[in-house]
Amino acid sequence: MIFAANFKMHHTRQSTTEYLDRLEALLERAEYPFKVMVFPPATALQPSREWITVGAQNAYPAEEGAYTGEIGLSQLHEFEIDTVLIGHSERRQILGEDQEFIAKKFAFYREHGFQIIYCVGEPLEVREQGFEAVAEYLWEQFDDIDIDYERLIVAYEPVWAIGTGQAAEPEAIAATHAELRRRIKRPILYGGSVNPTNIARIAEIPDVDGVLVGSASLDPEKFHALMIPVAPPQV
Numbered sequence: 001m002i003f004a005a006n007f008k009m010h011h012t013r014q015s016t017t018e019y020l021d022r023l024e025a026l027l028e029r030a031e032y033p034f035k036v037m038v039f040p041p042a043t044a045l046q047p048s049r050e051w052i053t054v055g056a057q058n059a060y061p062a063e064e065g066a067y068t069g070e071i072g073l074s075q076l077h078e079f080e081i082d083t084v085l086i087g088h089s090e091r092r093q094i095l096g097e098d099q100e101f102i103a104k105k106f107a108f109y110r111e112h113g114f115q116i117i118y119c120v121g122e123p124l125e126v127r128e129q130g131f132e133a134v135a136e137y138l139w140e141q142f143d144d145i146d147i148d149y150e151r152l153i154v155a156y157e158p159v160w161a162i163g164t165g166q167a168a169e170p171e172a173i174a175a176t177h178a179e180l181r182r183r184i185k186r187p188i189l190y191g192g193s194v195n196p197t198n199i200a201r202i203a204e205i206p207d208v209d210g211v212l213v214g215s216a217s218l219d220p221e222k223f224h225a226l227m228i229p230v231a232p233p234q235v
Ligand SMILES: O=C(CO)COP(=O)(O)O
Pocket: 006, 088, 157, 161, 162, 163, 164, 165, 191, 192, 193, 194, 212, 213, 214, 215, 216
């Protein structure tokens, strides 16, 4: 099971370091069989810890260059980062990244051996058109994406469940992950209002290999609390 925290535009360099210190201490004690990943803002990037992989929420597909405001491979390497989120719905919808640019990012960071969490998810108006429309929309988000890349992790995040406090219903999660599993053999995470009240139910859904968490990940103890109901019984 993978537990990934996406801080989005929350936390500073100092609070991220304090967060990682506190979460690392909790994970050291618990020794969960989980992969734990944290994606802080670019200003807070730093080397991974023993129990926590630190990744970038975004990066430009170049080593360096005239790309004002961006960070690229050189900046990521400075902090020993080799994990990156690509295709998050907020970058598609708010920042206007189209599939061509997202695929270019994917190809670049795949070429450099990065672990990639590749995000897909449909808006409400597509969900309301029915499951076939959802499936078609999601597969279009894999255009020019190598779904067999060995360091790929997919994150399914229905846009209409992100930040709402209301996750997708288990049946909808199960059906969508099953559809993705028809072609995707890599881990598939669910994201969209994961919280302490729904984590146990979501974690037991077939083809859910982990969660990508926003709001409920911003406090290390609360993020750790998501792992407790999913952890194997202490022997
Ligand atoms: O976008 C998300 C993680 O990438 C989900 O955010 P929330 O958990 O706040 O819904």
